[in-house]
Structure formats: structure tokens, C-alpha cells
Amino acid sequence: MSTVSRRGGSSPELARVGDRISFIYLERCTVHRDDNAITATDADGVTHIPSATIGTLLLGPGTRVTQQAMAVLGESGAGVAWVGEHGVRFYAGGRALTRSSGLAEAQATAWANRRTRLEVARAMYRLRFPDEDPAGRTRQELLSMEGHRIKDCYRRESTRTGVAWRRREYHRDDFSAGDAPNQAVTAAAQCMYGIVHAVVSALGCSPALGFVHSGHERSFVLDVADLYKADVGIPAAFDAAADGSEEVASRTRRALRDRITETGLLDRCVRDIKSLLDYEEPHDTVAGEDRMTLQSDSDIRVEGGRNYGDVPIW
Structure with a gap:
């Protein structure tokens, strides 16, 4: 049954x-x-x-x-x-709906090995720096590259929109303490985390098993969301801040929603996660079908939902 x-x-x-x-x-x-x-x-x-x-x-x-x-x-x-x-x-x-453990298993396999964990991290940086090869870079060098990239992004968006920018400030317990562009960047980041969290959960991945971030229940969410910070989140934030400081958070959400639609971000996010984890859908998978199997000693999957009391599992 x-x-x-x-x-x-x-x-x-x-x-x-x-x-x-x-x-x-x-x-x-x-x-x-x-x-x-x-x-x-x-x-x-x-x-x-x-x-x-x-x-x-x-x-x-x-x-x-x-x-x-x-x-x-x-x-x-x-x-x-x-x-x-x-x-x-x-x-x-x-918790969102999850039907297959395929991506979760691919993620766990890549994460559990230090070498493949670094390979996935480098692949993430390769998406951010398509003109550079991060193959020989240490984690410290990759983090330094990312820091400079984001600072350059803030300066570039400030010049594009005419919004004055001093430095990044995040006031966890007082959102209104920041100026308009900082409020907008914070609002955009939180929305991006929510969106990516939903995609990660819908695909069956673990939000906690990160390759760049670690030690947090949403480490993988932060990893993936950061891939789109410079070309989706920050530009939307500066567009909203350019229209003034009143209701900047709600205007940021609207600007971000439009930009996500225009760039096809959800499809892109799905493709990137599968590519980063080197995952391909099984050819015999039927869309919308739940599939439950049992593991054997020989790592062969056998049909679930039946009694194997008198049937050998090879």
C-alpha cells in the first residue's frame, strides 16, 4: 500500500x-x-x-x-x-513542495568532499567573472575579487542614477537608520533571499549546505542570491532610490519584481543551480510523478512500496 x-x-x-x-x-x-x-x-x-x-x-x-x-x-x-x-x-x-531527492543528493555529494566543494565555489565565481578563470585562486583571493566587484557596482550605479553613495551600511535593528540607497539595497537583498530560498526549496536542495557561505541555515541561499546581486538586486535598488526616500522599500520591491521578470531570473536560477551541481534529470522521469525507491547493499535502487521479506535485494 x-x-x-x-x-x-x-x-x-x-x-x-x-x-x-x-x-x-x-x-x-x-x-x-x-x-x-x-x-x-x-x-x-x-x-x-x-x-x-x-x-x-x-x-x-x-x-x-x-x-x-x-x-x-x-x-x-x-x-x-x-x-x-x-x-x-x-x-x-x-517548506515548499519537494518530490525528488536528486538535486539534494547531488548537492550533498559535492558539499561533502573538500575538493568538489571548492570546485563548485569556483564555478560560482566563474559566473560572476566570466572573463577570468578562477581555477587557481584561493578562497581568500576569490573573496577579495568579489569585494572589489561589489564596491565597483555601487559606484557604477551611483553614477548611472545620480544617487549619492557613501558606503554600505546595514542596521539590522533599525531599517530607517540608513539613507535611501542603503535602505533600498537592504530591501532588495532580503527579497532576493526570499526568492532564491523558494527556488532552492522547490528544487529539493538544502538551503544550509553552502559552498561559499557556511554555518547558517540559508548558506546555499546566500551563495545563489549573490550571483545576481550586481546585475539584478543593486541596480533595482538604485532605481528605486533615485525616485526619493519616501516608501523606498516598497518601490524597491516593485522595481525588483519588474527586473526579475525582464531578465527571466527564475529560469536562470534553476539552470544555474543544476549546472553548478552538475545535475541532469533522469531520462525516465515523468513530470509531476513522485518516485520512491529503496537502496540495496550494491547501491542499486529497487522499487519501493512492496514487502521484501521473502525477496532478495541484490
Whole structure:
């Protein structure tokens, strides 16, 4: 008897990660379920949002979410994160739908070996520095290269937008303490982490097993999000800051959402993760199918969901 591959008839049809809205931020409302959509009810009325179109749902201050809403979000594979005001603090995340362990196993295999862990880290830097070969670089040299790249990016975006830039300042406990461009950069970074966290979870990877970052529950999320900081996150932040300091966080989210759509970032993120982990989909995989196997002593996978009491596993 096995129910692994069965789903209720009311389950939403799953959409590819790349076909989803990157993120939706809600605050001061009640989130509930209506069939295969979620609803957001506030003083202005009820808004329906198809659950299968959401990449990440960011729940800000004053939100309440029902069990039924979380159930449909889980069935549709949407990421859920509880965040602070303006979406600039990450408090907790809900588990997204995962059907295959293939990428998780590829990630764990690469991470567990010091040599392959460094190879993946160098591959990440190769994506950031396409004109340079980081093959012989130490980790210290790679970190130094990245530091200079980001400083140059801040200066370049300041010149492009006319926004004055002094230095990067992050005030963890007081978002308003920073100037407009720093607030915008912080807001963009947190949104990027939420988006990438949803993609990582949806693909079945471990957010914690990083190749550049380590020691944090979202180390791999930070690794991947940093790949797009200079060409997606920071430019969107400076575009928002160029329009003034009022409501800079919300304008940053809108600018970032537009830029993510324009650049096809979600598809790009999926491709990059699979490439970095040197992973290819099995040829016999059926889309949307759950597959459960058992491991044998000879590392041969055998069919799950049956009793092997009198059947040898070779």
C-alpha cells in the first residue's frame, strides 16, 4: 500500500518555477483559501491570488494565515516566508513542495568532499567573472575579487542614477537608520533571499549546505542570491532610490519584481543551480510523478512500496 504518488482531486496544477510570479508581499490582512486560490482580506476587501502562480509569499506585519491557506500553498509548491516590516527581516520559512531527492543528493555529494566543494565555489565565481578563470585562486583571493566587484557596482550605479553613495551600511535593528540607497539595497537583498530560498526549496536542495557561505541555515541561499546581486538586486535598488526616500522599500520591491521578470531570473536560477551541481534529470522521469525507491547493499535502487521479506535485494 502506497500513497506517495497520490494527490487529492482538488490539488492545484503545478506550474514551473520559471512561470511563477517572483514574490508577493502582504501585510495587515488575513490570508485564507478559496478553492485553489488564496485570498487576502483587509479593510479594502478581498483579493484572490491563484496559489500555483506564486513563487514566494512574503507575510509581513499584521498578517494572519489559516491552516487551509498553508495547505494549498504547500500543495502548489509556493515558498512562504514570515518577514518584518517592508520585507527586510526574515523570521521563518514554510517548506515548499519537494518530490525528488536528486538535486539534494547531488548537492550533498559535492558539499561533502573538500575538493568538489571548492570546485563548485569556483564555478560560482566563474559566473560572476566570466572573463577570468578562477581555477587557481584561493578562497581568500576569490573573496577579495568579489569585494572589489561589489564596491565597483555601487559606484557604477551611483553614477548611472545620480544617487549619492557613501558606503554600505546595514542596521539590522533599525531599517530607517540608513539613507535611501542603503535602505533600498537592504530591501532588495532580503527579497532576493526570499526568492532564491523558494527556488532552492522547490528544487529539493538544502538551503544550509553552502559552498561559499557556511554555518547558517540559508548558506546555499546566500551563495545563489549573490550571483545576481550586481546585475539584478543593486541596480533595482538604485532605481528605486533615485525616485526619493519616501516608501523606498516598497518601490524597491516593485522595481525588483519588474527586473526579475525582464531578465527571466527564475529560469536562470534553476539552470544555474543544476549546472553548478552538475545535475541532469533522469531520462525516465515523468513530470509531476513522485518516485520512491529503496537502496540495496550494491547501491542499486529497487522499487519501493512492496514487502521484501521473502525477496532478495541484490
